[in-house]
Amino acid sequence: DAKTTQPNSMESNEEEPVHLPCNHSTISGTDYIHWYRQLPSQGPEYVIHGLTSNVNNRMASLAIAEDRKSSTLILHRATLRDAAVYYCILRDDWSNDMRFGAGTRLTVKP
């Protein structure tokens, strides 16, 4: 899997939008961009994924740069429950594993 770079930590205020960046300058044409998060004492949880176009779901939005070398996970209104470690992971659709990095630890302040 290609490498991703994320900030170690970020802070947000409750009810405000959060933009979590991810750099993946060595992404290949067949790599999908996946975002997972891990709440305290829980297993990783799927958030969203995309290939080239921006994606929206009930949890978040994913904005993918035109050159695909970076992406941003957008939480539109952070809640205290969104405090977690967020992982940006690249995976070729043919690859059978998913490799986690250190992720970004998001703190949400009331």
Added chain:
Amino acid sequence: EPEVTQTPSHQVTQMGQEVILRCVPISNHLYFYWYRQILGQKVEFLVSFYNNEISEKSEIFDDQFSVERPDGSNFTLKIRSTKLEDSAMYFCASRGTEQFFGPGTRLTVL
């Protein structure tokens, strides 16, 4: 909503004993995985399983580890002779169009 389940939630064992961790993947998924997370560290890939055989494994997955899908619904991870350093959270995952993780089994080796 379908989910991956794991049992037990917590397993305590003596060093050198065998343990079996159990998982029930989502029923129409075809790919199955085990990951582990040592306390305070990142999630690490152990093994993937497809069509009743291992498709990929990491360097962590040595001869002490084995996986099995004994009855078409359960997916198990066996550690033959546990070591202190095997103490970790073990997460099962299954994949259809996206990969979903179970809540984990906390293994404590004394």
